[in-house]
Amino acid sequence: MVKSIGDSAIRCPCHGSSFDLADGSVLGGPATTGLIPKPLQIRQGRIEIPADE
Numbered sequence: 725m726v727k728s729i730g731d732s733a734i735r736c737p738c739h740g741s742s743f744d745l746a747d748g749s750v751l752g753g754p755a756t757t758g759l760i761p762k763p764l765q766i767r768q769g770r771i772e773i774p775a776d777e
Contacts, residue, residue, distance in 0.1 A: 729745060732744065732745045733745055733751055734748075736755070739754050740752070740754070741754060741755035743755070743758060748760070748761065
């Protein structure tokens with residue numbers, strides 16, 4: 725879950741971790757691993773992440 729995106733960071737409200745917006749690496753814990761890239765599509769103005777196959 726994403727709480728906010730700003731100042732080049734993605735913030736998670738669950739445990740307070742923050743991640744680099746450019747590459748998903750951990751900026752502040754408690755997370756110990758970065759975010760996993762996912763492909764996305766924009767359809768009718770909505771961001772969609774295709775379901776895993």
